[in-house]
Amino acid sequence: MRIGVFVCHCGSNIAGTVDCKAAAESALALPDVVYATDLMYTCAEPGQAAIEQAIHDYNLTGVVVASCSPRMHEPTFRRTVERAGLNRYMFEMANIREHVSWIGKDMVANTNKACELIGMAVAKLRNNRPLYAQRFDITKSVLVIGGGVAGIQAALDCADGGIPVILVEKEPTIGGKMAKLDKTFPTVDCSACILGPKMVDVAQHPNITLYACSEVDDITGYVGNFDVKIRRKATYVDWSKCTGCGTCTEKCPSKKVPDRFNENMGLTTAINIPFPQAIPKRASINPQYCRKLTTGKCGICAKVCPTKAIDYTMKDEIITVKVGSVIAATGYDLMDWTVYQEYGGGKYPDVITSLQYERLLNASGPTGGHIVRPSDGKEPKKVVFIQCVGSRDKSIGRPLCSGFCCMYTAKQAVLTKDHIPDSQSYVFYMDIRAVGKLYDEFTRRAIEEYGTEYIRGRVSKIYPDGNGQYVVCGVDTLLGQRIEVTCDLVVLAVGIEASHGASHLAEKLRISYDQYGFFLEGHPKLRPVETNTAGVFLAGVCQGTKDIPSSVAQGSAAAAKVLALFSRDKLENDPQIAHVNPARCVACGKCIRCCPFGAIKEETFRGQLKAKVIDTVCQGCGICTSTCPQGAIQLSHATDNEILAEVNLLCQY
Amino acid sequence: MNIGYYPGCSAKGSSLDYELSSAAVCRELGLVSSEITDWNCCGSTPAHAISSELSAALCTRNLMQASKQGADVVMTPCPSCLSNLLHAKERMKNPEFRKRVDELLDEPSKEDLPEATSVMQMIGRMYNTGQIAAHVKMSLAGLRIAPYYGCLMSRPADLMNFGDPENPTLMESLLAACGATDILDFPLKTECCGAASGIPHRPLSSVNSGRILELATRMEADCIAVCCPLCQMNLDLRQKQAGRQAKTRFDMPVLYYTQLMGLAFGCDEKELGLDKLIARPDKVVDKIKALNTAVREAQGGKA
Amino acid sequence: MPVLEGKELRIVAFLCNWCSYGGADTAGVARATQPTDLRIIRVPCSGRIDPLFVLRALLNGADGVLISGCHPNDCHYSAGNFYARRRLEVLKQFLPILGIDDRRFEYTWVSASEGQRWQQVVTSFTQRIHELGPAPRLEDAEPLLEMADMALKPLRPLGTGQKAPLDELKACIKSKIKDLDVVIGWQQGYDAAHTVPLFMRTEEDVDRLVWGPFNVNNPATYVNEMIGKAVPLDKVKKIGVVVKGCDSRSIVEMLQEKLIDKDNIVLFALPCEGTFDMARIDRELGRYSKIDKVEYDEAGVTITADGTPHRFCITDYAQGKCYNCSMPLAKDADDIFGTAPEITGTPSTPPELAMLDAMTLEQRFSFWKGEMDRCLRCYACRNACPLCVCKDYCIAETREPHFISQEWNVREKIYFQYIHAMHLAGRCTLCGECQRACPVGIPILALRQQLVRIIGQLFDYKSGMDSTATPPLLCYKVEETNIKQREL
Amino acid sequence: MQDSPLNIVRGRDVSFIKEVEAESGQNVSNCYQCGNCTAGCPAAFTYDMQANQVMRAVQLGLKDQVLHSKSIWMCLSCSTCSLRCPNNIDVASVMETLRHMARRENIVAVPRMDKFWMSFLNTVQAFGRSFEIGTMVLYMLRSLRLTTDVDLAPSALSKGKLGFKPHVIPDGGAKAVGRIFKRYQERAKREGVRP
Secondary structure, eight states: OOEEEEEEOTTTTTTTTSOHHHHHHHHTTSTTEEEEEEESOTTSHHHHHHHHHHHHHHTOSEEEEEESOHHHHHHHHHHHHHHTTSOTTSEEEEEOIIIIITSOOOHHHHHHHHHHHHHHHHHHHTTOOOOOOOEEEOOOOEEEEOOSHHHHHHHHHHHHTTOOEEEEOSSSSSOTTGGGOSEETTTTEEHHHHHHHHHHHHHHOTTEEEEOSEEEEEEEEETTEEEEEEEEOOOSBOTTTOOOOOHHHHHOSOOOEEOTTTTTSSEEOSEEOSSTTOSSOOOEEOTTTOHHHHHSOOOHHHHHOTTOOBOTTOOOEEEEEEESEEEEOOOEEEOOGGGOGGGTTTOOTTEEEHHHHHHHHSTTSTTTTOOOOTTTOOOOSEEEEEEEETSSBGGGTBOOOOSSHHHHHHHHHHHHHHHOTTOEEEEEESOOOOOSTTHHHHHHHHHHTTOOEEEESOEEEEEEOSSSOEEEEEEETTTTEEEEEEESEEEEEEOEEEOTTHHHHHHHHTOOBOTTSOBOOSBTTTBSSBOSSTTEEEOGGGGSOOOHHHHHHHHHHHHHHHHHHTTSSEEEOOSOOEEEOTTTOOOOOHHHHHOTTOOEEEEEETTEEEEEEOTTTOOOOOHHHHHOTTOOEEETTSOHHHHHHHHHHHOOO | OOEEEOOOGGGGTTTHHHHHHHHHHHHHHTOOOEEOTTOOOOOHHHHHHHOHHHHHHHHHHHHHHHHHTTOSEEEESOHHHHHHHHHHHHHTTSHHHHHHHHTTSSSOOOSSOOEEEEHHHHHHHHOOHHHHHTTOSSOOTTOEEEEOOTTTTTOSHHHHOOSOSSSOOHHHHHHHHTTOOEEOOOTTTTSOOOGGGTTTOHHHHHHHHHHHHHHHHHTTOSEEEEOOHHHHIIIIITHHHHHHHTTSOOOOOEEEHHHHHHHHTTOOTTTTTGGGOSSOOHHHHHHHHHHHHHHHHHHHHHO | OOOOTTTOOOEEEEEETTTHHHHHHHHHHTTOOOOSOEEEEEESOGGGOOHHHHHHHHHTTOSEEEEEEOOTTOOTTSSHHHHHHHHHHHHHHHHHHHTOOGGGEEEEEOOTTOHHHHHHHHHHHHHHHHHHOSOOOGGGOOOOOOOOOOOOOOSSOOOOOTTSOHHHHHHHHHHHGGGOSEEEEEEEOSSTTOEEEEEEOSHHHHTTOOOSTTOOSOGGGGHHHHHSTTSOGGGOOOEEEEEOHHHHHHHHHHHHTTSSOGGGEEEEEOOOOOOBOHHHHHHHHOSOSOEEEEEEOSSEEEEEETTEEEEEEHHHHBOHHHHTOSOSSOSSOSEEOSOOOOOOSOOOOOHHHHHHHTSOHHHHHHHHHHHHTTOOOOOHHHHHOTTOTTGGGOGGGOSTTOOOOOOOSHHHHHHHHHHHHHHTTTTOOOOOHHHHHOTTOOOTHHHHHHHHHHHHHHHOOOTTSOTTSOOGGGOOOSSOTTOOOOOO | OOSSOOOTTTSOOHHHHHHHHHHHTOOGGGOOOOOHHHHTOTTGGGOSSOHHHHHHHHHHTOHHHHHTOSHHHHOOOOOHHHHHOTTOOOHHHHHHHHHHHHHHTTOOSSHHHHHHHHHHHHHHHHHSSOOHHHHHHHHHHHHOOTTTTTTTHHHHHHTTOSOSSOOOOGGGHHHHHHHHHHHHHHHHHHHTSOO
């Protein structure tokens, strides 16, 4: 092998504390090194040209550049050596800037360390092999998981871009949390009026297939070629026949069913359509409450259904689809606030969540848009809003800020005044976080025009005063006094967490998630929509707390990523993947068990069982290599011998 | 299990009735314990208010005395004493602290001091609902009881081990076992009554106990059931002071839960120290009797 | 390469590319001053780091080894650091029994954004290594030879097994042998005091089957080459194996690892009353030319050699593993005869391990130097192991990958033995065949005993007990309750 | 009233912050001033500095201001603040630590609390057990508040709730308790702090 070593000065960044010339000279003593030099700026055009020239002049078969971090310029120099005719993997970098010159000023120690790092790079390079990527076909369709506003936007944008979309929603209707809202901040425009048309577009778009009441059971495969199993849950209504006429819901005798869509603020029937604008507008039966399904006696809905759509024998159905990409848009749920025993832990009827309050405000809600107390149906005159319930609270393990509660609380205070002009609202807050466009102005309006009392402090306890009202024990930290408010209704701005079950989905998608279940993006700043699993993108609150405009924006961004991915007809894999040496494999299967990606299978090779890596699925982590006792499976570009060469260079006494 | 009994100083004075009724209830249930012969004051609030080491020294001596007479566990009716004993036991795990405390003691402390718990928890641990109900001669059904624990019994939660620090329910279960049906969901059950400042700063205790008495009155409680001598004294003996502060007059009997259990077990009123209460418990006793008579008559009528 | 004399120590770090290498870069960008000792090897994932790299570095003179990966749950490959955490924790706890200070090895988590944390990790680890000073070298260690005291109390009465229902077993095997290619058991060897494996193919073969304290071999050793995964598919047999309780654990472990298929194997079990430690018996018999006879009684045997009777009570001469045996009768066998005795008490620390426990780090280091220097690298230990299923492709004898050289020195011998032990972590059932097979009597079982102890404590797991359980190093938990990582 | 604006650079005592943190075992920088400690405090209306303000002053290292605060003496040790703190700070322990520190420095902002406690402890020192009448008499003498709770005396006495005689521990236990106090007082003297 003929190796060339290029030591970069990086101006004075490296040369200031490393003797680059001496380092280059020392490299000449290393085995296989035939050429070594130092350059001012290796990554600049003249530096790259010097490398190319040297490859030609000295017939180099491998190149080591000692400069900055490979995370910075490895791709640059790989392209350089490739231009000069070498395989891009016959190249190694020694990081003598971030790991040497920038972290100490001792010239002797730094130079010695630089020489050793160059030695390690040479030792590794001597074990490197050329690697070649493979190209493979892709399926140009996308799976969108979750039909909230982010998922709807992503689905519509992909569909408009000509990509077939499969939209999976676990509830009977799309629309997500936004469909439950009355108005939206800071414009106070009607939520249903702006979301409704988009929901209709989803139903009518020729490129979108919608599976409501469905969940993703399993996903296998890799970017470009995912196989997805979707579970269509039994609704006991044949949706191809149902017209959404609603006759069944009128006649259903089981009328005391908690209304999930209304956040249990009202009752509904065992067969129902969640709300008038539901998409798909189809009835479904809640088997827990249906008399026919629980006792076998009833069957009224089947009798009255004009299209004979009711089918009490319906079972869950699994369908399989192939897609090339996945957008996760699973949104959020409220945390279980009943851990706050000091707020009654859920036993006081007039202490409700903001989402429940939203349903009270909503004209299509259980009270027809009249604000009344759940306990006695009376109109409240004094309403207390408490922010950060289940947010920014380490004592219950939730230090995160839920982000949008400040704004909707201001909105709800404004709406309360609109609905009940002689009412007074109080908001207990710690900080007002109103960073969006026109947001701060909106909270000021709530205070200045609507007379909302903002009180800076947390609430220690809520208790009924025995006269039908509630005592809220709080503090005004600006005044430095403990204060109490006697009120009729308490609305808690309950913190959010990732949608229940998000972590299970993350495991199926092989993406990471944090302790609250939010999915991890590829890079917090530069890859906010991607995940570390190629072909899987994120939209909306499933990635972290967001308001509606940000969710919509990320939905569009995810769609753009999918469209960019599908702009090519074939994809190229990364050749830094594992390979099995069948001559050494004893088919013990340990690698198959450990692979996080299911990228290794058992196959018969000349009458014997052997492990086999599926090239396009392998992500190159190397867990298999460190698991295989006899070293039969090796991760290319990080083989045992390549790593041992570095260890042995450093430790040889 | 060898149970050492630590009465606490107030048992011999201001809460003689607690002591009497606890003894009666334990006797009825068959809960046997032996009083720590040579016990001393735990130091109460004043000791830990001025020095954790002094407080721990006083408590450690008690635990060591208990240990000497072979007790595996020390049981006390008083939450304040219990809190001090448990705090001491916890702090003594720190070797530096232990060394400082040992300097104050006659002999160095033992490594494994006995456990400490409340009489209430011990009853709860040893007898299930059925076993308690078996002793009931006069049901508490129909009596509106406001259960009140005070601030010490349930917190700090990890030390006192008394369930949810915001909403303990052990007293309710014991009373329910005695037939009580109308136990109020009393929202202030763990709020502080301010007793620790009763003598040096009267308004502090009057305001806080007034709030508790007021809510109990408004919720139409027949009585407040308590488990802490300090709370009892504050709510009962100082009821007039609280009334004056709130510009009203309260008439709310404040009974120890053991007195209520004792009544249910059919113990003699004197034996339960009912005569020691300032706010007369007569209407409570009368109501229990009346309700039981009514039930008996109704059953008799049917038969 | 030599370190800067008197200034630096040799500290090797393995960093995952996605988080910690990025964190080290971030520290550099922030100009966070750090000691110069550390040399970073970049790997794709902490899951890629074979604990053998760490052992190689430590044996070759590294004074400290540091590993850093993504924080749990943040792994770029979703689970690599979870596997790493288990394997590296086992390694960390294994080091002290080898006489290596475990503070010389650390693993931690640093994310790409935590430049400051990286600076602190490097600084405190380097400081720790400097406080420990240069690592002791094998060359400088004085060999130390010591023998373990084998006196132990059994958890059940030991005996000679002569009341076991052997005839019933034979009848059963005869009834099934037509459907089996072979049934493995024991037969008398060159004299009545030794047995050799018996491969039964006919009903007549079955009559030669013996049962007693001389059945020391583990027949599971032959299973892999008959029905293991590497056997060409058209040559896979259907076999039967007669097992003692301990032997069955090897087979259950093979089933657990899916190395063999349950359909291909039938287990026959009798209750074992203990087997002899033949090395000690032979030592007691001394030189002899002929065993005249062996007489059994309930508590032992009398061996008459060259006319001299020698009495051996089983309670005094059993194999070390028999004293701690809590499963004398295989519970998962297909055909079980006889009943298992009652087990009283809990197993004590095996004698070899107890001896090492009592030593200081320096003594252990010297002990292994002395013992391993005698290793012949004959590989008898490996070949006797029923779970060394890749022995035909062992990394001890290849350059692809080139973990270990053939150089004749104590370092390479030790490395081979440590590799062998590490490859059995979470798998070894302590059948003891390796140590029994060792021609020079190195107590290598102690290494496995330590690993079994670590695995038990960390993962609440015992190998070869449940054929449906997953071996602990082939799985992970997101929250590891028993792994208490040290702060750096 | 201060006569000049507070200079938080000059007023800051870093060692004070560390000392409070070490002795109370709490990290005071965890406090983000939500005020929940104050919101639930039963003694808040008697405080000159609210609990959250005490925490703030400790964060800023304002030793003088904190140790002279009356609040640390009026705290009832009911732990409501610690229970409700969203940042898991044991505020009650910080209050108690501050009171201990103030006493050690001989700063007693509410003398009657100290007098009451000492009256109580003196009876314990003398008899081994506390004794209500004894405590009361001592306290009345020391605080010169001779009418304290005399309104309660008739009813309490008539019920036999207050004994005139102290309970003395049998077997010389009272002496043992006395020795504990003596050693405590001697040590305090040695260390130059208020016992």
